Amino acid sequence: MSTVYRVGIIGCGSISHLHMKGYLGEERFEVVALSDPVAEARQDFGDRYDIGKRYADVREMMDKEELDVVSICTWHKLHAPLTIAACARRPKAILCEKPMAVNMGECDEMMIAARRNDVKLAIAHQRRFNPVWTDARNLIAEGAIGDVRHVHCSGSQGLLNDCSHMFDFMRYVMSDPAPEWVLGNIERKTDRYERDIRIEDRSAGIVGFDNGAVGQLLQELHPERRQGGYLYGTDGMMDVNEQRVLLINSKTGGWEERSSTGEDPSVGQAVELADWIEGKSEHRGEASNGRAAVEIIMGIYESARLHEVVQMPVRTHSSPIEEMIEAGDLPVERPGRYDIRAFLLRGESMQGETPDESDEEG
Secondary structure: OOOOEEEEEOOOOOHHHHHHHHHHHHHHEEEEEEEOOHHHHHHHHHHHOOOOOEOOOOOHHHHHOOOOOOEOOOOOOHHHHHHHHHHOOOEEEEEHHHHHHHHHHHHHHHHHHHOOOOEEEEEEEEHHHHHHHHHHHOOOOOOOOEEEEEEEEEEEEOOOOEEEEEHHHHHHHHOOOOOEEEEEEEEEEEEEEEEOEEEOOEEEEEEEEEOEEEEEEOOOOOOOOOOOOOEEOOOEEEOOOOOOOEEEEEEOOOOEEOOOOOOHHHHHOOOOHHHHOOOOOOOOOOOHHHHHHHHHHHHHHHHHOOOOEEEOOOOOOOHHHHHHOOOOOOOOEEEEEEEHHHHHHHOOOOOOOOOOOOOOOE
């Protein structure tokens, strides 16, 4: 009989339902407790999934429940402190939502905490488990478009939010090359926030990878915004979204459409987490991959701040966009704070000055 791992979920917003979907699809997990400071969120989530142990205090939950796995489904700025707190209780594994953190210092502290407590830390870039993206990865590895020279993606809703998936896509389908340099710029004319984090209005970024490919991302500069992108190689092209791969090369004689069916990404993420705990495999979401996506984003901010090509690694541990805002380098010309994810809040609040442990991902 398989070991059943005890899971606690931190944050009962909508992304927590994807984590729950994964755990319900893998018999080696049982969600035994949840934590959220908002009573309504605790009740809604607990009643829906029949979870009896419900805590307002996350540390009380972790201290009492002897958890094997902790899922962190909170707003971005809580990822680092809650991961570090969870690591101190030494569960077997932590699955933390993306983005991994809001600056490089926090990413590194999370990895240090996991390493010193012997905890497996994964970041929930769940689209790594999308069978279409995995098909694209395998095709590229087999040389279906030759050597990849260029990758183009378009995104929205902030670099750390939606666009972190785009940079993870670039790396995943090319078998995770390391970023070597970044060049980018941002615009911030309005007082725009995303889950209580100050973000840009739009941006553009170019990243060079150690496999020779160059990736380009346009954020809110192009009408097409989707999860996926276009890849151009020495012997073909590929158009990838979440439903299918379009492939053309010297052998296809035209565009070939490939749809892939397979395990739900949330379930696949959970299955591989259990296998990782048991030493049967690595995990596609292992923390170094989550860190790489954040580092590219911080590289774009740093390039905008210093007006230069940023060579990796990014050496500024704080957030360069925060540094620019505090220094007055990004003055707001159209005043009035607004948060593009205010619809996630409960009650009367329209700003997340004190973010709760609820979250939703794009």
